[in-house]
Amino acid sequence: MTFVKPFDILNEAKGKEVVIELKNNEVYSGSLEAFDVHLNVALKNAKMISSDSEKEVGTVLIRGDALITIKNL
Amino acid sequence: MTFVKPFDILNEAKGKEVVIELKNNEVYSGSLEAFDVHLNVALKNAKMISSDSEKEVGTVLIRGDALITIKNL
Amino acid sequence: MTFVKPFDILNEAKGKEVVIELKNNEVYSGSLEAFDVHLNVALKNAKMISSDSEKEVGTVLIRGDALITIKNL
Amino acid sequence: MTFVKPFDILNEAKGKEVVIELKNNEVYSGSLEAFDVHLNVALKNAKMISSDSEKEVGTVLIRGDALITIKNL
Amino acid sequence: MTFVKPFDILNEAKGKEVVIELKNNEVYSGSLEAFDVHLNVALKNAKMISSDSEKEVGTVLIRGDALITIKNL
Amino acid sequence: MTFVKPFDILNEAKGKEVVIELKNNEVYSGSLEAFDVHLNVALKNAKMISSDSEKEVGTVLIRGDALITIKNL
């Protein structure tokens, strides 16, 4: 079995639309623009998603320790 | 007694179906695709499991500090 | 694909008006004056924004571990 | 007095049945299979114990920062 | 654009009256006497400020991870 | 004045009966058997103390980041 790492998987998702769930229950979607070893993440054309609406927020940087999951990888 | 480490046990579980319990009470199951020393974990064909339903979420990366246990090792 | 990092994106936003959301639900806007690897951030001409008012707070330093997102990048 | 360290005590408990109390109030018992310097711990033949029942969970890895105490050492 | 850092801005504020907001909602003001890379801060002639009163507390050391913002820089 | 460190004081208390208060409000007493730089502590002949009872728990390892104070030094 190859030694794929979580960051390899993130790296392949660059430019893709991902969904990020935060510890404060907020959810953001957007194009995965950048990330680092702390899981600080930048999304482009991001939207903040709630149960009944979406709000466009442009480019957003999310602090790594504030996020729980990154989906749609 | 041999000096087996928790990461050795995780390593043997690569490709197996595991269950991950998060600090926010969410539970994910999926094929263990990748992990690193921070316990950042990537699951493939993952499902988010609640008491009465399951939701398929594809490939998901879970931040290490958000998880409590990994079961089915 | 180039290897842009979250801090590269922050760096390009220096001097721009950004919006910072904190873990205690406070929101600050202001000119991005400085930041470091911990995401400690200094804003100039900052305002603390609530749902129905704004309060000018001059130059403010925000501790990195207190923030969730930086928007308007 | 000798300079015994907490990890020496854990090391002597390898293969023994221990009880682990987590910050989320869950309690696990099981055979101490492995641990590391972060107190990430793997238990074999583990059970999740509540006040009125036990649930077998096989081999489980517990993230170090999620646990409070390890008993029965 | 010069590479000013948050600590450069703090450094210029030494001896100035600053306002520090803590994670437990307490607010202190005082003369910025000292700080370090963890944002541990010492204030001289400090006051603890509540909505309807002020209490003089002399020289106080505030642990870095307990603070959210430093204002009046 | 000599440069005594908190760990020097702990070291002198090895084998003594100490009382440890945890962040989850639990209190343990026992003979201080071992500790390390993270303040992971092992107590021998430990008791978990509540307002109206004591429960013997044998040898217990307490994770450093779970404790607030060590008394009876």
Next chain:
Amino acid sequence: MTFVKPFDILNEAKGKEVVIELKNNEVYSGSLEAFDVHLNVALKNAKMISSDSEKEVGTVLIRGDALITIKNL
């Protein structure tokens, strides 16, 4: 301006009576006996202070990450 650090100020307070406020709202006073870079602190002849009483607790070690402020420096 000289480069006084928070730990220089603490160092000058060794042997003095200080007051320490904890994140769990407890307050201790006592003679500052020892501290280290994590702000682990040992107090001698310490008292735990509540609004209407004081309880003598002898020598106490307080874990650095449990404290918010040190006063009476």
